[in-house]
Amino acid sequence: MQTAVLTEDLEFEFEERERPTPASDEVLVEMTDVGICKSDVHYWEHGKIGEYVVEDPLLLGHESAGVIAAVGDDVEGLDIGDRVALEPGIVCGTCEHCRRGEYNLCPNVDFMATPPFDGAFAEYVVWPANLAHVLPDSVSQVEGALCEPFAVGLHATRRGSVGHGDTVAILGGGTVGSVTMEAARAAGATDIIVADIVDSKLERAEEHGADATVNVREGDFAATVDEYTDGRGADVVFEATDSEPDVEALIDAARRGGTVVMIGLADEATVEVDALEIITNELDVLGSFRDANRYGPAIDLLAEGAADIEWIADFTEPLANVKEAFERAHDDDDAIKGMISIGE
Numbered sequence: 097m098q099t100a101v102l103t104e105d106l107e108f109e110f111e112e113r114e115r116p117t118p119a120s121d122e123v124l125v126e127m128t129d130v131g132i133c134k135s136d137v138h139y140w141e142h143g144k145i146g147e148y149v150v151e152d153p154l155l156l157g158h159e160s161a162g163v164i165a166a167v168g169d170d171v172e173g174l175d176i177g178d179r180v181a182l183e184p185g186i187v188c189g190t191c192e193h194c195r196r197g198e199y200n201l202c203p204n205v206d207f208m209a210t211p212p213f214d215g216a217f218a219e220y221v222v223w224p225a226n227l228a229h230v231l232p233d234s235v236s237q238v239e240g241a242l243c244e245p246f247a248v249g250l251h252a253t254r255r256g257s258v259g260h261g262d263t264v265a266i267l268g269g270g271t272v273g274s275v276t277m278e279a280a281r282a283a284g285a286t287d288i289i290v291a292d293i294v295d296s297k298l299e300r301a302e303e304h305g306a307d308a309t310v311n312v313r314e315g316d317f318a319a320t321v322d323e324y325t326d327g328r329g330a331d332v333v334f335e336a337t338d339s340e341p342d343v344e345a346l347i348d349a350a351r352r353g354g355t356v357v358m359i360g361l362a363d364e365a366t367v368e369v370d371a372l373e374i375i376t377n378e379l380d381v382l383g384s385f386r387d388a389n390r391y392g393p394a395i396d397l398l399a400e401g402a403a404d405i406e407w408i409a410d411f412t413e414p415l416a417n418v419k420e421a422f423e424r425a426h427d428d429d430d431a432i433k434g435m436i437s438i439g440e
């Protein structure tokens with residue numbers, strides 16, 4: 097089968113590999129669609145993220161969907177031909193976090209496209225059957241692949257306890273900010289303010305339901321939220337940029353007793369914080385990392401039409417053009433999400 101490998105020299109090479117065979121609890125999936133995450137672009141550009149270093153050839157791509165081509169002997173409830181989204185983290189199931197149900201915090205996770213674990217830029221992937229989520233007819237393959245970032249947004253809105261009638265402010269209108277907007281709306285938020293530094297991102301957010309936007313190169317995030325809410329502030333504020341977090345702005349944008357949820361993983365995130373602002377305003381400042389048990393809700397919301405995420409995918413290239421696709425994902429500030437299509 098064909099694969100696109102990122103070499104130790106950070107070049108893409110096409111490599112013919114043997115088609116894998118599923119173990120008894122696995123499925124063989126013929127891949128169709130894989131999203132390009134900014135983490136993939138970061139590995140291609142820098143060869144590392146934090147402690148994870150590309151030391152051996154690596155398959156990128158962890159936002160993936162395909163069609164089941166074979167099932168292991170012990171697999172129940174999945175059949176050849178089922179269209180599936182693959183949840184990318186294989187967790188240990190036995191650590192404290194797994195047992196608590198917060199398996200996104202499992203320290204023993206093997207996460208797709210995170211060295212040394214391969215991702216989905218391949219014609220076929222074998223994957224644990226319990227991490228292959230069947231897509232109903234009304235959910236497309238692209239949406240299936242985008243369930244990964246959508247699950248991140250659903251987890252973040254759950255962390256922030258977004259509720260009916262809430263006002264939500266989101267700093268960052270890229271993939272994570274956009275799916276968080278969709279997740280917040282589905283959770284009942286009625287007013288959503290999105291901020292970015294790229295006007296086209298803000299236009300896209302407005303087209304898809306943002307009630308107010310601000311380019312923080314020209315305007316002030318907290319002041320915009322303040323004005324929109326008549327001085328009250330947002331119930332929940334999300335940080336979804338890839339820049340050093342402006343924690344002061346996040347805190348200022350939250351109402352007294354409100355919540356700040358930090359999702360963005362900047363290379364440099366050591367910041368000064370006025371703790372008294374947090375204490376005297378009784379703010380909850382939370383982190384949000386990946387997701388646990390959000391694929392089911394993600395698929396249900398998409399199937400019901402309660403959220404729309406396909407709009408974030410703005411270009412698709414075949415696996416053969418993976419380098420061009422990465423160049424565009426890197427260079428084109430107007431593009432939110434690039435997709436790789438695999439196979440026919």
Ligand SMILES: NC(=O)C1=CN([C@@H]2O[C@H](COP(=O)(O)OP(=O)(O)OC[C@H]3O[C@@H](n4cnc5c(N)ncnc54)[C@H](O)[C@@H]3O)[C@@H](O)[C@H]2O)C=CC1
Pocket residue numbers: 133134135248267268269270271272273291292293294297312336337338339358359360361362384385386387432
């Ligand atoms: N905590 C988690 O579970 C996850 C975190 N991430 C992280 O979230 C961050 C965002 O990821 P994506 O949305 O995929 O990236 P992206 O590149 O699609 O979006 C980032 C957006 O932030 C905007 N931006 C950059 N600096 C800004 C600033 N100072 N103020 C306002 N907007 C600004 C950019 O213009 C862009 O639209 C990344 O750091 C990524 O690593 C991604 C996935 C999961």
Ligand SMILES: CC(=O)[C@H](N)C(=O)O
Pocket residue numbers: 133134135207210361386
């Ligand atoms: C941080 C990422 O972008 C990625 N989704 C991951 O969970 O590793």
